[in-house]
Amino acid sequence: MKLENKVALITGVGSGIGEATAKLFAEEGAKIIGVDIRQEDIDRVIGDIRKMGKKAIGVYGNVAKSEDVDNMVNVGVREYGRLDILVNNAGIMDNFVPVAELSQELWERVMAVNVTGPFLATRASLKIMLKQGKGVIINHASVGGLFGVRGGAAYTASKHALIGLTKNIGAVYGEM
Numbered sequence: 001m002k003l004e005n006k007v008a009l010i011t012g013v014g015s016g017i018g019e020a021t022a023k024l025f026a027e028e029g030a031k032i033i034g035v036d037i038r039q040e041d042i043d044r045v046i047g048d049i050r051k052m053g054k055k056a057i058g059v060y061g062n063v064a065k066s067e068d069v070d071n072m073v074n075v076g077v078r079e080y081g082r083l084d085i086l087v088n089n090a091g092i093m094d095n096f097v098p099v100a101e102l103s104q105e106l107w108e109r110v111m112a113v114n115v116t117g118p119f120l121a122t123r124a125s126l127k128i129m130l131k132q133g134k135g136v137i138i139n140h141a142s143v144g145g146l147f148g149v150r151g152g153a154a155y156t157a158s159k160h161a162l163i164g165l166t167k168n169i170g171a172v173y174g175e176m
Contacts, residue, residue, distance in 0.1 A: 006030045
């Protein structure tokens with residue numbers, strides 16, 4: 001098993017790519033810390049992983065809130081003693097709203113989840129990973145971060161920002 005005894009924290013675990021990632025990582029031997037804003041989805045996914053005979057805990061959390069992010073990392077480290085993999089998967093769309101029609105409220109919400117969330121989770125996780133001397137951070141962006149027409153203005157800008165953040169993290173903390 002490729003991820004035997006690794007601990008993976010995955011945000012947006014309640015559906016889609018986050019759910020599939022958590023189940024695949026668990027099949028490969030990872031212990032899962034699954035985070036989402038929908039408790040019923042957390043319970044379902046974590047329950048499915050446990051039915052596979054694998055270790056998993058669920059943590060309710062909003063990635064846009066620093067205190068929630070610190071809690072999800074701390075709960076995971078208390079449970080498993082380490083953190084090897086962070087998957088910044090949580091994200092939201094903006095319904096393809098163009099900039100002339102975009103409300104500040106929607107702009108701030110999309111940026112909070114899609115950019116601030118990965119920033120907060122990475123910052124909290126790096127504190128653990130740097131002490132351990134290793135770790136892996138995976139940021140899920142999209143082609144929206146490469147082109148200008150794969151989402152609305154807020155989504156596209158947020159994914160461009162996430163790709164830039166990822167490049168900076170890699171340049172500063174990646175193996176040289």
